[in-house]
Amino acid sequence: xxxxxxxxxxxxxxxxxxxxxxxxxxxxxxxxxxxxxxxxxxxxxxxxxxxxxxxxxxxxxxxxxxxxxxxxxxxxxxxxxxxxxxxxxxxxxxxxxxxxxxxxxxxxxxxxxxxxxxxxxxxxxxxxxxxxxxxxxxxxxxxxxxxxxxxxxxxxxxxxxxxxxxxxxxxxxxxxxxxxxxxxxxxxxxxxxxxxxxxxxxxxxxxxxxxxxxxxxxxxxxxxxxxxxxxxxxxxxxxxxxxxxxxxxxxxxxxxxxxxxxxxxxxxxxxxxxxxxxxxxxxxxxxxxxxxxxxxxxxxxxxxxxxxxxxxxx
Ligand code: BTN
Numbered sequence: 032x033x034x035x036x037x038x039x040x041x042x043x044x045x046x047x048x049x050x051x052x053x054x055x056x057x058x059x060x061x062x063x064x065x066x067x068x069x070x071x072x073x074x075x076x077x078x079x080x081x082x083x084x085x086x087x088x089x090x091x092x093x094x095x096x097x098x099x100x101x102x103x104x105x106x107x108x109x110x111x112x113x114x115x116x117x118x119x120x121x122x123x124x125x126x127x128x129x130x131x132x133x134x135x136x137x138x139x140x141x142x143x144x145x146x147x148x149x150x151x152x153x154x155x156x157x158x159x160x161x162x163x164x165x166x167x168x169x170x171x172x173x174x175x176x177x178x179x180x181x182x183x184x185x186x187x188x189x190x191x192x193x194x195x196x197x198x199x200x201x202x203x204x205x206x207x208x209x210x211x212x213x214x215x216x217x218x219x220x221x222x223x224x225x226x227x228x229x230x231x232x233x234x235x236x237x238x239x240x241x242x243x244x245x246x247x248x249x250x251x252x253x254x255x256x257x258x259x260x261x262x263x264x265x266x267x268x269x270x271x272x273x274x275x276x277x278x279x280x281x282x283x284x285x286x287x288x289x290x291x292x293x294x295x296x297x298x299x300x301x302x303x304x305x306x307x308x309x310x311x312x313x314x315x316x317x318x319x320x321x322x323x324x325x326x327x328x329x330x331x332x333x334x335x336x337x338x339x340x341x342x343x344x345x
Contacts (some may be wrong), residue, residue: 032076032077032078032081032082033078033081033082033083033084033149034081035077035078035079035080035081035082036077036081037071037074037075037076037077038075038076038077039074039075039076040054040055040075040076042075043075043076058076061078061148064106064132064134064147064148065132065145065146065147065148065150065233065236066078066147066148066149067079067080067147067150067233067235078149079233080149080150080231080248081149082148082149082150082257083149083256083257083258084131084149084257085103085129085131085257085258085261086103086258087101087102087103089258089262090258090261090262090265093258093259093262093263093266094262094266095262095263095264095265095266095267095268095269096262096265096266098125098265098269099125099126099127099156099265099269100122100123100125100126100127101127101129102126102127102128102129103128103129103130103131104128104129104130104131105130105131105132106130106131106132106133106134107128107130107132107133107134108133108134108135109133109135109136109137109144109225110128110129110130110133110153110154110155110225111137111155111209111211111223111225112135112137113128113155114126114128114155114156114157114223114225115211115213115223117157118157118213118221118223119213122157123157124157124158124159125156125157125158126156126157127154127155127156127157127265128154128155128157129152129153129154129155129261130153130154131148131149132146132148133146133153136153136227137209137225138207138209138227139196139207139209140337142241144207144209144227145232145236145239145240146227146229147231147232147233147236149230149231149257150229150230150231150232150233150236150246151227151228151229151230151232152226152227152228152230152257152260152261152264153225153226153227153228154225154226154261155223155224155225155226156223156224156226156265156268157221157222157223157224158221158222158224158272159219159220159221160214160218160219160220160221160222160276161218161219161276162218162219162220162276163214163215163216163217163218163219163220164212164213164214164215164216164220165216166218166220166279167210167212167220167222168318168319168320168334169275169279169280169317169318169319170210170212170222170224170275170319171195171196171208171210171319172192172194172195172196172280172283172284172287172315172319173271173272173274173275173280173283173287174196174208174210174224174226174268174271174272175192175196175197175198175208175287176192176267176271176283176286176287177264177267177268177270177271177272178198178206178208178226178228178264178267179192179198179286179290180267180270180271181260181263181264181266181267182198182205182206182247182250184263184267185247185251185255185260185263186251186253187200187205187247187250187251189201190205190250190290191290191291191292192287192290192291192292193291193292193293193338194291194293194312194315194321194338195319195321195335196208196209196210198228199245199292200245200249200250201245202243202292202340203243203244203245204229204242204243204244204245205228205229205244205245205246205247205250206226206227206228206229207226207227208224208225208226209225209227210222210223210224210225211223211225224268226264228247228260228264229244229245229246229247230246230247230248230255230257230260231246231247231248232244232246271283279317279318280315280317280318280319281317284315284317287315288314288315291312291315292340293312293338293340294312295311295312295313296311296312296340297309297310297311297340297342297343298310298311298312298323298338298339298340298341299338299339299340299341299342299343300321300323300333300336300337300338300339301336301337301338301339302333302335302336303335303336307343308323308331308333308336309323309325309326309343310323310324310325310326310330310331311323311324312338313330316332320332320333320334321333321338
């Protein structure tokens with residue numbers, strides 16, 4: 032149904048050599064997973080907007096794909112969770128796991144990551160580092176640069192990065208990054224780099240999300256092939272991870288700051304302990320911390336937290 036055209040229940044049943052009841056069950060399951068299906072009596076079913084399904088051989092043949100061990104699954108709890116399980120069982124550096132459906136997609140701070148079949152790109156990459164986990168503190172910012180470079184390649188303009196790791200368009204979230212690490216302080220360590228990109232989110236799904244969101248269909252005036260997009264992100268990811276391994280954020284920091292949505296703006300940062308901190312964003316350190324300047328001219332470093340662009344009431 033990737034063509035977005037109507038297909039009758041009978042034609043689908045014949046095509047897959049199953050009963051019409053099985054077709055109906057499969058379509059129900061697709062709807063439960065978030066697919067938007069239209070049913071018209073006499074014409075059949077149509078997948079709203081169509082979809083380009085992921086195809087490992089198509090991605091592997093792209094310039095970025097060959098450097099990875101790719102696996103594409105129809106459905107999984109979370110590509111991050113599964114790839115971490117595989118990492119602990121010895122999966123190789125450069126493994127990439129993408130899923131059409133995540134039924135327990137994870138976001139930062141214990142949130143759920145919402146995605147829809149064909150309307151999202153959800154995948155994770157396993158990267159092994161010789162360095163210890165403390166050297167990886169700026170990793171999510173490096174990954175943000177890779178996403179920015181890739182999405183710009185498709186013509187996306189006015190993209191912003193939000194510390195520490197969101198990609199925004201007009202202050203609305205287009206993509207998110209979740210990095211989970213395991214390892215020793217002195218190294219080696221392993222990072223599972225999870226990326227979710229909104230391609231075409233139905234209104235019902237947007238309504239479930241507790242922050243302003245957008246999708247690539249809104250940002251661009253043309254559809255994007257998901258395989259080509261994944262190949263491009265993987266290529267840029269390879270470049271930034273290689274640079275990050277060699278010299279941390281040194282080479283990437285300027286590019287990140289130039290795209291920061293809140294650079295030189297007054298912000299309120301909600302800290303992990305529930306307290307908040309107000310100040311103007313002045314810079315990003317080489318290890319990925321945000322530096323705020325307070326009204327009294329004092330500066331403080333923020334290593335983790337969530338940024339809100341709001342007035343601070345003393
Ligand atoms: C965030 O912005 O909160 C981070 C979102 C990260 C979502 C991706 S989708 C692929 C990978 N698997 C997950 O369960 N989460 C990440």
